[in-house]
Amino acid sequence: LYTSKGYYGNEVTYEVSYRKGNKTVVYFDIVEGPKGYIKKIEFVGNKAFSSRKLRGLMRTKRKTFLSWLTKTGTLERDVLEVDLARIREFYRDRGYVTVKVKEPKITLSRDRRSIVITIEIEEGDRYRVGSVDIVGDILGKKEDLLKKLKVKKGKWYRSSLVHKDVLWLTDRYADQGYAYVDVSPLTSLDKEKKLVHLLYKIEEGKLVYINRINIRGNTKTRDKVIRREIKVAEGELYSSTRIRESRRRLVKTGYFKDVDLSVSPTERKELVDLDVKVEEMQTGTLQFGAGYSSVYGAVGTISLSERNLFGRGYKVYARATLGGELIDFSVGATDPRFLDGPFSLGFDAFNVTHEFDTYDYRTTGGDIKVGREITDTIRADFTYLYERIKVFNVDDEASDYIKSQRGTTLTSKVTLTLSRDTVNNPFFPTSGSEVWISGSNAGGPLGGDNYFYKFSGGFSWFHPLIGDLVLNLKGNVGIVRGYSGREVPLREKFYVGGMNTVRGFEYGMAGPVDENQEPIGALNMVTFSTELLYPLSKALGLRLAVFYDVGKGFDHWSDVTPLRHGAGVGIRWYSPLGPIRIDWGYNLDRKPERGEKASAWDFSIGVLY
Structure with a gap:
């Protein structure tokens, strides 16, 4: 026990005392030795790979000035055994199939405070x-x-x-x-x-069929909501790929903390039961709060949302946000599997007012959304939006461009989006990707005052690196143009700068600004982001993010360079109130003459990617 905790040179003696009534008392006398730390890990016989490379494969580490924080530097025999097996497999995976990693030699210093580990390797030939x-x-x-x-x-x-x-x-x-x-x-x-x-x-063995699908753990969610995500049916041939896909789909619904799919044998060897065990999570929230938004300043919010209404999978929300620069009233509902089929059906209604430095901007309207699964990972979504746009309270000091936008216009727009989603978890993604392309058209036979077309696309790719470290690469590109030289509404332009584009810049500040240093949006947009995610606490759902963003909003392709750059750190927290994201970004090529700040904070509650 003492040795496993890093204490060496311990002396343990005992004395047995016999008492009346067939009783025995055992006394242990323990003299603790000093706590020893690993001073050196050395290898003998390694030629193909450096000692530094081999040490990097090990969880057993030398003592450093950070050992008090990383808890490294102590010798644990079971961990060392795993390290030896890892080194052995490392060699075999590179052709050294006859490699021998011998029992390590442990040497203690005279004062028993320092440990030297020597590992002898016979590499053998490469095959x-x-x-x-x-x-x-x-x-x-x-x-x-x-x-x-x-x-x-x-x-x-x-x-x-x-x-x-x-x-x-x-x-x-x-x-x-x-x-x-x-x-x-x-x-x-x-x-x-x-x-x-x-x-x-x-x-190959015998052909096996699915006998029964048994569902357990769902106290709220109806069985049919779970069954419609399962890609195998009773009586069908067993399929490991479709069972794995069923689990991914159930996790993706966002209704469950944990999903486990396993098979159990029956009395007949050619039949197995599929056991689906779920643990439900909280899907409804009622929030009252006040906070600070990086875009809109101090805000107060009340919202009611439910991702699994009546246990049928309906998604509904109602939100009211009031602040110095934002007034937002929104409601919406979606049935992700309308009539239990492959189609989704939903709507949104909104009345949103943004207050900028030299003008106010109000949008009132709604949309109807219809989607369909094409395959297990590919879907198409069609949206029709109708909204009234009002630009008012325009200051005399506003730019000519803002003044030209003053008044009320109507937008009637259709949008078709194709997407492919293979992300393994909607809340804590570690692998997979999401890719999408979208095209919109407004005006013409649809009516309204605004005539334009818009195309955009993007991707988000997650890949595990070392241990729990995850790489996330993201990119976006878009263009918007008015028909016959018409102006594009402010709302439909691309605002590059901020949380979802280039962090380190305030909203829209990595794109065109007017003479008052007010962002006015761009006709073109390109962004790319590299982000590393690492869990600080899995129990709390807390992750650290380190990122580098590059991109720009621009009106002419000749102005695409130079691109703008930002880097920084952030926190991702799946809190009891929902996913919270906080980012601090530093502007790597600040231009004070454009009104740019050296850094910017971004804060949001919502989906994390």
Whole structure:
């Protein structure tokens, strides 16, 4: 026990005292030794990879000045054993299939306060892949299976690719109903030619069908809401891919904290039950609050929202926001699976007033939205919007452009959006992507006063790096033009600068401004963002973000360069009140003559990506 906590040179003695009545008392006398820390980790015999590279694979670390914070520097035997296995697998994944990582030598200093760990390695020769073959129960043509394997003849042998091939073959058979398929990779070494001959032996077993789908844990959500997201049905052949996709779809609904799908055998070997266990989360919120918005200043908000109304999956909201520069009244509702089919149906109604330095801007209207799933990951959404736009309270000092926008106009617009979403979790994404393109048209046969067309597209890609560190790359591009030389409404232009575009700039300040340094929006937009996300507390749903943004809003493509740059840090917190996001960005190429600030704070409550 003491050694596992880093204390060495301990002395433990005991004394047994016998008492009347067949009683025994054992006394332990413990003399604690000093606490020892790892001073050095050294390797002997490694030639292909540096000692620094190998130390980087280990969780066991040397003591540093940050050890009090990182809790490193102590020797834990079980962790060291895992490190040795990781080093061994690292070598094998690079062709050193006969590598030997010997038992480490632990040396204590005389005062038992310093530890030196010496690890001896016999690397052996590096092997390439010889022959690759498949035997046993062949599904389809053997040649087609061999072509899709990642292990290729003549390449350096990699154990990780063999593992991926086993998983792929297993999924290939399991998707055809062979739930109990057994794929065994058998290897033989040609030590003279330094080759690994690989043989995948496949035993497919019996075809398996889904017997019953059992749902547990849903106290609010109706069974049919869960069943409509499950991509297998009772009586169908077993499919591992469709079961995994079913779990992803259930997580994506946002109704559940945890989703677990597992199969259990029945009395008949060809039948299995699919057990769906869910843990529901809070989906309704009533919020009263006051705060500060980076765009609109001090605001007060009252909102009521529900993502799973009546347990049927209906999404509804009503919101009122009042502040010095914003008045927002909005309501809306959406049925994501109208009549339990592939279509969604919803609407929004709004009355929003923005108060800028030299003018006020009010939009009143609503929209109707219809969407349809095309595949499990691709959908199309059609929106019709009708709104009245009023630009008023225009100051005498306002720019000529703002004055030209004064008055009331009507916009009648249709928008078609195509999107593909493979993000694994809507609240804590770690892998997958979302890609979308959108086209809008206003005026003409639709009526209204504003005639324009608009195209935009973007992506957001998540990829796990090391441990819990996640990379998020995002990009957006867009254009908007008025028909026959008409002006584009202020609302429809692109405002680059702020939380969702280039952080470090205030709203719209990375694009065109008028003579009063007021952002007036751009006809073109391009942005790109690189962000690293790391969990500070998984229990609290708290993550740290470090980001770099680049982009610009501009009216002419000849003005696309130079681009504007910002970098900074942020917090992502899935709080009891909903997802909260706070970013601080620094303007890397500030232009004071444009009224730009050196940095900017951004704050929001809503979806995090």
